[in-house]
Amino acid sequence: MTHSSSHQRLMTGAEIFVRSLVEEKVDVVFGYPGGAVIGIYDALHDISDIKHILTRHEQGAVHAAEGYSKASGRPGVALVTSGPGATNTVTGIADAYMDSIPIVVFTGQVALKLIGNDAFQEADIVGITRPITKHNYLVRDVNELAATIKEAFYVATTGRPGPVLVDLPKDVMASKAVFSYPKSVKLRSYQPHTEGHQKQLSKAAELIAKAKRPVLYVGGGTILSGASEELTAFARATGIPVTTTLHGLGAFPESDELSLGMLGMHGTWYSNTAVHYSDLLIAVGARFDDRVTGRTDAFAPEAKKIHIDIDPSNISKNVKVDVPIVGDVKTVLKQLTPMVKPLDTKDWVRTIRAWKEEHPLRYRNGKEVRMQHVIQTLSGLTKGNAVMVSDVGQHQMWMAQFFNYMLPRTHLTSGGLGTMGFSLPAAMGAAFARRDIPVISVSGDGGFQMNIQELATIREHSVPVKIIILNNGYLGMVRQWQQLFWRKRYSHVEMFGPDFVKVAEAYGIPGFRATQTAEVEETLRRLLDTEGPALAEFRVMKEDNVYPMIPAGQTYNEIMDVPEATEEEQGERLELVTIAKG
Amino acid sequence: MTAAEQEQDPQVHKHTISVLLENKFGALNRVAGMFSAKGYNLESITVGPTEDESVSRMTIVTTGDDAIIEQIIKQLNKLIDTLKVVDLTYESFMERELALIKVSTSADTRSEIMQIAEIFRAKIVDISHKTMTVEATGSGQKVDAIIKMLKPFHIKELARTGRVALKREFVGDV
Numbered sequence A: 001m002t003h004s005s006s007h008q009r010l011m012t013g014a015e016i017f018v019r020s021l022v023e024e025k026v027d028v029v030f031g032y033p034g035g036a037v038i039g040i041y042d043a044l045h046d047i048s049d050i051k052h053i054l055t056r057h058e059q060g061a062v063h064a065a066e067g068y069s070k071a072s073g074r075p076g077v078a079l080v081t082s083g084p085g086a087t088n089t090v091t092g093i094a095d096a097y098m099d100s101i102p103i104v105v106f107t108g109q110v111a112l113k114l115i116g117n118d119a120f121q122e123a124d125i126v127g128i129t130r131p132i133t134k135h136n137y138l139v140r141d142v143n144e145l146a147a148t149i150k151e152a153f154y155v156a157t158t159g160r161p162g163p164v165l166v167d168l169p170k171d172v173m174a175s176k177a178v179f180s181y182p183k184s185v186k187l188r189s190y191q192p193h194t195e196g197h198q199k200q201l202s203k204a205a206e207l208i209a210k211a212k213r214p215v216l217y218v219g220g221g222t223i224l225s226g227a228s229e230e231l232t233a234f235a236r237a238t239g240i241p242v243t244t245t246l247h248g249l250g251a252f253p254e255s256d257e258l259s260l261g262m263l264g265m266h267g268t269w270y271s272n273t274a275v276h277y278s279d280l281l282i283a284v285g286a287r288f289d290d291r292v293t294g295r296t297d298a299f300a301p302e303a304k305k306i307h308i309d310i311d312p313s314n315i316s317k318n319v320k321v322d323v324p325i326v327g328d329v330k331t332v333l334k335q336l337t338p339m340v341k342p343l344d345t346k347d348w349v350r351t352i353r354a355w356k357e358e359h360p361l362r363y364r365n366g367k368e369v370r371m372q373h374v375i376q377t378l379s380g381l382t383k384g385n386a387v388m389v390s391d392v393g394q395h396q397m398w399m400a401q402f403f404n405y406m407l408p409r410t411h412l413t414s415g416g417l418g419t420m421g422f423s424l425p426a427a428m429g430a431a432f433a434r435r436d437i438p439v440i441s442v443s444g445d446g447g448f449q450m451n452i453q454e455l456a457t458i459r460e461h462s463v464p465v466k467i468i469i470l471n472n473g474y475l476g477m478v479r480q481w482q483q484l485f486w487r488k489r490y491s492h493v494e495m496f497g498p499d500f501v502k503v504a505e506a507y508g509i510p511g512f513r514a515t516q517t518a519e520v521e522e523t524l525r526r527l528l529d530t531e532g533p534a535l536a537e538f539r540v541m542k543e544d545n546v547y548p549m550i551p552a553g554q555t556y557n558e559i560m561d562v563p564e565a566t567e568e569e570q571g572e573r574l575e576l577v578t579i580a581k582g
Numbered sequence B: 001m002t003a004a005e006q007e008q009d010p011q012v013h014k015h016t017i018s019v020l021l022e023n024k025f026g027a028l029n030r031v032a033g034m035f036s037a038k039g040y041n042l043e044s045i046t047v048g049p050t051e052d053e054s055v056s057r058m059t060i061v062t063t064g065d066d067a068i069i070e071q072i073i074k075q076l077n078k079l080i081d082t083l084k085v086v087d088l089t090y091e092s093f094m095e096r097e098l099a100l101i102k103v104s105t106s107a108d109t110r111s112e113i114m115q116i117a118e119i120f121r122a123k124i125v126d127i128s129h130k131t132m133t134v135e136a137t138g139s140g141q142k143v144d145a146i147i148k149m150l151k152p153f154h155i156k157e158l159a160r161t162g163r164v165a166l167k168r169e170f171v172g173d174v
């Protein structure tokens, strides 16, 4: 390591910590103080370069760091105390691990000599988080602190990104050393390679040249690598249609004729159909997750498969592929694009167009508010120019379906872990990173109550988050499964909720409510037009289901589309609304 | 798959994997934790320093079909502290394991046990009126064999180190 900015003055670990964050150009830290980090908080008090945001729960701090990172591409930072402060970060860390989000979490720890003694507020957080971090560290010597912090940011943000935890014993942070921040890091044991292998690229180009029914299957890795432009150029140059995963939404503009929208369990009928009949599937920064493939042996059965991924362990993990290319998506696409020629996909695209017309996304609209309608209206009002942060449940799937994503880093969701309670704090974090476009948090009535406390943080800092609650009075997604697969035995899914508008007002946040379809657009306009934070609750239809659906572990042949209208529904003369991507 | 089923599956083979890691706090935990988190079989794991103080060598004996072994190697490589992973199974390699076997003895059986030890080039390292302890070194198979031979005398206590292995430079028998 080469060192720069060496100051001969001795500094405490706490001061070194703060100075290191400044060197990393960290502008905001989400955190919560306590006994083990009181020295660090004392050092933070004097620093004007770093804004510290006191969340109301450590889980909120980690999700905020995730939201900040997802929206900006820069690493998010959280700082918490030992013991309960540290254990409260576990869900957020696991979430970041599953979704490959670069964050660095700093935890206080009891003094070195007390470790292992069941000391007050001691928890073995390094042990607890070992399987859910990309890497973690216990700093045992103040002389190693700066280098460890440098390494933590480096590991979090390079290769396949992920969360890194640094545990900081109280005595280490109080002892003194000369501060010298390394300029660069070189680890002999960790050197992710970003360039695709030439031989593999040639093989891929050959397969592409021969393809008649190719599909690009694009995942979150494309967005993480900042490769949306390269991907869009590649798709347009070759004429290959694009479907994205939940995390890939925004990597390719959904208004493009080549767009198929999302694939998988709740993907569009036509994207799953196209993948099923494709003869070449090019996975780009996607990992053949079970929510995408269903039963793996029946997934894209006729297709040759090319897989571009930075993580070698993702290759042939779930599905055997013909041509793996290990490397950074952006670099690999830059290498591959000049090696391919435009394909004649006119017939294929025409077939897909017919499928889109036959089986668009659709719902029956009526007087009662439909979540789909709220989201579709929002898509129209914002024209895709907003950071949409969803929670987990039915609304999350409809957000993926009925909003037209146009830009990378505008769809933030907890995809891998599926963490209810993600949306509100993540949107808050995103709003610290992006002030140029609106940040909109959308939750169900269930998930919203899991991190509801962050309303206080949002209010305190007037964070301009627009908060939407789609209230169906149910843990809707679980209810849907109970209805479809458990003989409609609704076990513990109906639930009481508070008056959300009054809750908002209690926190000093303006609140609006819509209870009928006719009020939806006006309510959304008021929400979007309000300065600073605002909340809108939509009382929506209680028992509506997300379609299309391929039930878990099943195949394309079991796809369920929106059922025919019941007699009752026919009597209501509901309006059939359809939308197709592209 | 249960262990019994795995044993019968012709696709499943035993592999000896050698891993060089940064000699850092918690390295063994990372590897062992990865095996249990991913549900991989871990037959034995040994760790110790190498000629370079900053590097540890871990020798892992595991079983799995080709796809599982491929994942195990990738997951080992994925650990930030991993310097090198070699599946020795496809190479010519030396392997040794050490066992201490404490056997019940009486005046009648003592000489028979000593004969068995001699055949296996094992050593007697402890003796009392009622017991004898045999130190056996060799391949896992050899250690298995001596244990089998000593079983009828009643093994009171047994300790095995697990396998250590290195790639051969000279190809052939030494």
Ligand SMILES: Cc1ncc(C[n+]2csc(CCOP(=O)(O)OP(=O)(O)O)c2C)c(N)n1
Binding pocket: A391, A392, A393, A394, A395, A396, A418, A419, A420, A421, A443, A444, A445, A446, A447, A448, A470, A472, A474, A475, A476, A477, A478
């Ligand atoms: C922390 C957590 N607990 C439980 C679940 C399981 N789960 C998945 S979706 C869901 C229902 C969510 O209900 P709500 O937030 O009201 O959203 P809706 O499905 O009604 O849109 C539940 C309980 C989860 N994903 N996360």
Ligand SMILES: [Mg+2]
Binding pocket: A393, A444, A445, A446, A470, A471, A472, A473, A474, A475, A476
């Ligand atoms: Mg709900």
